[in-house]
Amino acid sequence: DSGVTQTPKHLITATGQRVTLRCSPRSGDLSVYWYQQSLDQGLQFLIQYYNGEERAKGNILERFSAQQFPDLHSELNLSSLELGDSALYFCASSPGLGQGETQYFGPGTRLLVL
């Protein structure tokens, strides 16, 4: 158990819908990262937040957005869902921005868009 929690574990929805994925980082960690893992794309970095502020953006679609709240939990919002958005979505956290910091991953949310 990494200490990172994600809800829900599974999500089934229809195309065109909107969903929110939630992540609570390890106690004391200020950085949160979101990744998408699909069968054909591998693990892709989406976005990073540090202490409530967006720090880096990867291959995140405009239909997707995220935020980190004052209690440091984070939410990833996916809208106008398409079949291709079906994937595992992982959240990871690390203490801050230190060079040698390890990212610890949550159990993931499996999203299925029908």
Added chain:
Amino acid sequence: GQNIDQPTEMTATEGAIVQINCTYQTSGFNGLFWYQQHAGEAPTFLSYNVLDGLEEKGRFSSFLSRSKGYSYLLLKELQMKDSASYLCAVRASGSARQLTFGSGTQLTVLP
């Protein structure tokens, strides 16, 4: 940009030693990580290298050569539970700390 290459699949026998290679090209380098991922589960941290050389941690060792853009993960005394995907990830230089992952090497350990 960054490019990370590792073999797609490897097979080894229980009790043996296996080496999983990773080559990378980056515009800046700030460390290399190895993660293990069982199917449908979260990646779990195995090792971190930022300087050249070998880091040993129990049955697992990781090596880095920055000049060659090369790393390997060495697994000794293989066990059936080591069957998993092994992900090589590079951290770029700069203020952000996101990782770029390779596609992973699926290791199958046979009895």
